[in-house]
Amino acid sequence: MKAIGFKQSLPITETNSFIAFDTEKPAPKAYELLVKIKAISVNPVDFKVRQNAAKDTTLETPKIIGWDASGVVEAVGDKTSKFKVGDQVYYAGDITKDGCNAEYQVVDERIVGKKPKSLTHAQAAAMPLTTLTAYESLFDRIKIDPERDKAKTVLILAGAGGVGSIAIQLAKKLTNLTVIATASREDSIQWCKDLGADFVVNHHRLKEELQNIGHPEVNYILDFVDLEGYWELASEIIKSQGHIVSITGSSKPLDLNLLKNKSVTFSYEFMYTRSMYTTEDIEKQHEILNTIADLLDAGTLKSTLTTTLKGFTVDNLKEAHRMQESGKSIGKTVIAF
Incomplete structure (x- = not known):
């Protein structure tokens, strides 16, 4: 599968601040879902990790970041019970694991919600984190x-x-x-x-x-x-x-x-606490995302998507990071695959 990552923490203007590469498609285990990603969004945590994760070193394997995605379940682990193949989902993921800047990602179903039916994948990807x-x-x-x-x-x-x-x-x-x-x-x-x-x-x-x-x-x-x-x-x-x-x-x-x-x-408040420590109430994030999906479908809430970049490319990911780093972006920036 195609993924985009980095081996060094470089300014976003540098050629290799992000690189595209091929890697093996992951397989879901236990509570995990394998999701074919349709859209991702970029948050300040993305550029902060990019700027600091490989400051004084060169990583052997590119680091994949990204913690907001919407997509379709392609396979499920043997302990899953909340989703099935073909379900449309959205989630923010786990900061300790590979992120969503890839064509596929495995994610624990207990921190995944049903995608709002009334929203496009791009509109949904703007919301979880x-x-x-x-x-x-x-x-x-x-x-x-x-x-x-x-x-x-x-x-x-x-x-x-x-x-x-x-x-x-x-x-x-x-x-x-x-x-x-x-x-x-x-x-x-x-x-x-x-x-x-x-x-x-x-x-x-x-x-x-x-x-x-x-x-x-x-x-x-x-x-x-x-x-x-x-x-x-x-x-x-x-x-x-x-x-x-x-x-x-x-x-x-x-x-x-x-x-x-x-x-x-x-x-x-650290949104990743539940997934990082597998807290007793880790499933609460699944419940919150489902509640929010219902509120979005009812029109009570609206997606905060403001900018959509079309195509999962290095240039688009760089542009999304540049916008976040400017400190002047309003709402959310999404990359639609």
């Missing part, structure tokens, strides 16, 4: 209850990004929260509004703009962009007994004492 991340942030980490938490506020940092784009929808459609998103450009501001944000504030003047909309403090903060850069301000604008969730991490220790007097809860 960001949706699981946003859903887990709201409902697994904060444990939002629509009744108990009605009228509370959530601030979504980087509202127009891939995770922010679905987080706005989930918070608006599935909870009674007042949704505040950050964006600064005219197109990204409008995107957030179209997705349902009650307020869109400029992150360059965040404290001032929160004051202007009458929400100087918020109950919940979802950091999808830069925990280290926002930490002191987040600690200042979070309400007492509030909750901050971050997916970005920090290069230096955080001063948790800033949260002490307010009894604020802080959580990290």
Whole structure:
């Protein structure tokens, strides 16, 4: 089968930052499905892994990355029970295993969902990683209850990004929260509004703009962009007994004492935790993806796909990475096979 990978961590402008190669088609075992991939999408985690996985070495075998795909089940392992050959599926996969930048991939069925019937493979491929991340942030980490938490506020940092784009929808459609998103450009501001944000504030003047909309403090903060850069301000604008969730991490220790007097809860969210550690509730991701598929088919949620590149080629993968690295892309970029 054809795959695209890399042997060295190179700038995306370099010729060999990605290389196409042929490799053996994998065979599914136990709970695995063999999926013939129809579309993939690219996330910030892709370029971060590409930039760091082979920094000071040359890999003997090219590393295959990519963690968002939609496709068709071609074969199943001997312990599978949720899918059969011919089923259309979508998933984000497991960061510890080969990714989806290939014609075929094996993936544990317990982290796979049924593809939304109303969406194309390209539209579906845009959804899994960001949706699981946003859903887990709201409902697994904060444990939002629509009744108990009605009228509370959530601030979504980087509202127009891939995770922010679905987080706005989930918070608006599935909870009674007042949704505040950050964006600064005219197109990204409008995107957030179209997705349902009650307020869109400029992150360059965040404290001032929160004051202007009458929400100087918020109950919940979802950091999808830069925990280290926002930490002191987040600690200042979070309400007492509030909750901050971050997916970005920090290069230096955080001063948790800033949260002490307010009894604020802080959580990290890492979508790959369940698959990395084969947690007791690993199947929850299968359930979440199926729930999201139903919501997409009902029109409650919409795909966050904004750009489709046609053809599984090195040039298209490079372009998708370039767009992600720019930090200015809105929604999701997909490559349709």
